[in-house]
Amino acid sequence: MNSSAPVRAGTRQWLGLAVLALPTLLVAMDVSVLHLAVPEISSGLGASAQETLWIVDIYGFMIAGFLVTMGTLGDRVGRRKVLLIGGAAFAVASVLAAYASDPVLLIAARALLGVAGATLMPSTLSLIVNMFTDDRQRGLAIAVWVTMFSVGTALGPVIGGLILQWFWWGAVFLIAVPVMVLLLILGPVLLPEYRDPDGGKLDPVSVVLSLVAILPIIFGLKELATEGSPALAAAGIVVGAAFGYVFVRRQRASEHPLLDLRLFTRRAFAVAASALLLTMFVAGGTYLFITQFLQLVAGRSPLTAGLWLLPAAFALIITSMSSPGLAARFGPAPVVAAGLAISGVGHLLLLLVTPGEDVTLLVTAFAVLYAGGGPVVALGTDLIVGSAPPQMAGSASAVSETSTELGMALGVAILGSLGTAIYRAQVTVAPGTPAPTATAIQDSLANGVAATNSLPADTADTLLSSAREAFTSGLAGIALTSAILSFALAGLVLWGIRTGAEESAESDAVPVS
Known part of the structure; x- marks a missing residue:
């Protein structure tokens, strides 16, 4: 490790932070922006109550399930690369969601949005670590990142309500497209690339184990929150915990774990x-x-x-x-x-x-x-x-x-x-x-x-x-x-x-x- 003093960030790094703040804001908004549009979506697509629940929840499910995988993937193949691929996928999925013609297609588009969102969040945060090596500057940069995420969550329902006053429900998804296009244009210019040269290959078994550990637990908790089937909720939590145990055992034994538990x-x-x-x-x-x-x-x-x-x-x-x-x-x-x-x-x-x-x-x-x-x-x-x-x-x-x-x-x-x-x-x-x-x-x-x-x-x-x-x-x-x-x-x-x-x-x- 270099013992010299950290290099202070300059104009390029702060402009890069502004670029990273935009997808952060949008991913957070997508968690809550849909809430006010649910009645119009249900009537417009003829979605059942169960389909409506999946339209709302699948996005958060997929983000939670893929975060660990995408964060480690960025370490291995390049954080900027994963961010830009995720941004492109997010834009495409947003268009698919906006023009979905039936509930199943909208659920699929929301699932893709969740996977893409899982690439954006850890990539933006980890790139901040690379761009701001000075402790005080890094702290301020992360505070900006946190603020954008929090503002996006809080403003989601408000912005969704304003959009629905003048446009159809699909417009709530299209606001992501120009922002992601801007990310794809400015990202290669302002953002550095970083990957761990000694990270090893991604372990597909660990990826699967992480998904089947996290997703059933989140599903079980959502079932409890929405007063669904207690038996189904308990089964999800138990299954997730069991696979979580197997996941932890595999990470401890792996030379290049998906999640290094020594952290x-x-x-x-x-x-x-x-x-x-x-x-x-x-x-x-x-x-x-x-x-x-x-x-x-x-x-x-x-x-x-x-x-x-x-x-x-x-x-x-x-x-x-x-x-x-x-x-x-x-x-x-x-x-x-x-x-x-x-x-x-x-x-x-x-x-x-x-x-x-x-x-x-x-x-x-x-x-x-x-x-x-x-x-x-x-x-x-x-x-x-x-x-x-x-x-x-x-x-x-x-x-x-x-x-x-x-x-x-x-x-x-x-x-x-x-x-x-x-x-x-x-x-x-x-x-x-x-x-x-x-x-x-x-x-x-x-x-x-x-x-x-x-x-x-x-x-x-x-x-x-x-x-x-x-x-x-x-x-x-x-x-x-x-x-x-x-x-x-x-x-x-x-x-x-x-x-x-x-x-x-x-x-x-x-x-x-």
Whole structure:
């Protein structure tokens, strides 16, 4: 390893970062931009409820399943090459999705989009490691990358709503095409190529094992989150865990593993990955109930609800961008821990939310907890990729992204189930309510609102009063659990992440070849 001081990035590297930020924004947007278009897609293509679910979910499934493979592939054959191939595939798949003539074709196009998206995320992040070797500059660059990803997720529903005001549902996919064309033009000029010359060949058996480990687990968690078949959900999780065990055994025995598990022997890496996963776990469950609260309890339209989420997005931008400077002054561990504590305070504020149309406290609490998450995501990602050797940056980036995807899925499934259980335990139905309506209200607030849509507003409000109170209690249960986890995680980070020479010494002690 070169002992000289890192070369500071110049104009070309910062322009390259701008190029990398665009696909990052789009991949994140594609996770949520489709939500508002679902009704039009269902009616336009005649999709069944099961087909609609697959149209929405298959994208995230494929991203989660292929992240490790694509991250390691970039290390082996070239990160820029994988990024550009993925960008071209993303553009083609976007056109196929926009003009899909039936649900099966749209599902297939969304699956291809997910595979292409899995090439983009670790490639963009690992290239940042190559382009910014100075620690402070790298931290700022990763903060920009994290911010673009977060903004894309937050703006997806808003942009989707605006597009649907003037265009047909397929237009939500076409916005990716010019951006990917720009990536293909500017990428070869502004982005460096990097690959590990000693990486060895890609092990196809490990690729298959990684897919059959991750995909069934994600599927099982989604089944739990959408109240599908418990037996099917359990089977998916058990099958995935079993293949995961086989995958780990093979990686330990392989000379050139798909995922080098020695990365997890680095304390900063392991703690940062755990912190990122648990932070996204908390965010996933909370986000699920807050978006529903805005629409089902406060009565906001989907587009208006999306606009109410913007303060949280802006708070996340501010804290993500300011985190590297604070970390340079105080160290990453105290800044991340402080962010987690702030997030815990935001969750405690949610305990004060009451049913009603005034959403000021809800939006404020959500902005506070998102502000606290900014340092965790920005610095946690930096710690993960920064604590890994440069030749493993693709694999480390894939771990970072997998932690994010898995954490979100776990949060939606587990915390969503907790909130639903509290709702069902507390909801009561007024005597004389028709049986079908009563059953719908007792099942979920969403079903209750749908069942009372045709009733006069006063009657519907009376029937749904208890349901809205119960839903608010479910949100409070999630908030309290999340607050406890956030404060506990702050302590874990302070204990587990070491900085400066101490961390460097530990990192250098681990062989990487």
